[in-house]
Amino acid sequence: MTSLTLVRRIAARPSIVFAALTEPDGIACWWGPDAGPVLLAETDVRVGGRFKVRFRMLDGSEHQSEGEYLEVDEPRRLVMSWCWTTGGEPEENGAVSRVEIDLKPIETGTELTFTHAMLANEASRASHEEGWTGALGKLVRHFASEETDDEA
Template sequence: MENRISPLELRLQRRFDAPVERVWRAWTDPQALMRWFGPAGTQRVLLAETDVSVGGAYQVGFVTADGGEHYASGRYQEVERHRRLVFTWAWRDTPQEVSLITLEFTVDGTGTALAFLQAPFVDEATRDGHEDGWSGAMDRLAGHLAGAD
């Protein structure tokens, strides 16, 4: 009997009071990413570069409250403008731990529903740390979208 461990995944659902075009731009435009990216307590976004095309690369970097600098990068796997964005994710410090992030954007009245999926994770602690980070990032994104572009 084969012992199978299901991949650890993180799923988040958020609704933003902004049209899908603005939410998409927040995830894909470097200038927009510079305004919100990072977990709660992010002091400053240091870097945001995107080539939003299949096979295109991106990288982001930010400073957290403890002064630590964190960088992540990857490549876009699927790009369906205003609908779906799929990209690999790896931290500079742990490049061997690659996961896949899938974002699905859906018009929800005058706002946007965003479905977020990231998998796999090496263990539950890593997944839980990402859940905390991404939840804070979604709050920062909501604040950015509530302001003027």
């Protein structure tokens, strides 16, 4: 089993970032590795609650992930199981992994530490790293553009 960890600084308070991670309207702003749309976002944010997100990439392919919330400590920490139900790498079909997101307040907003663990192999880690890098980049840009809009 392998894992990846990404750290990003986001220009918004942890409570605002937490909402973007857990509310369907917020998820629609950043989920997915490229500029393709989120087609479905369902969340039941409580321990034992479930989430489902479906998105279309610019190449037309659709991907859907589902999982269960394992820890919910708003606005500091979110842990969930993760499973591709459509798309993803072929060897990942039915494989369950774990996503941990920690939010720490910093002077400029939030430091987000994102860990995707229990990945099956190096190919899965590399694929997820590419996907999450794109998605988290969109999340950072979303709040950077809101900050710019607020200053206008």
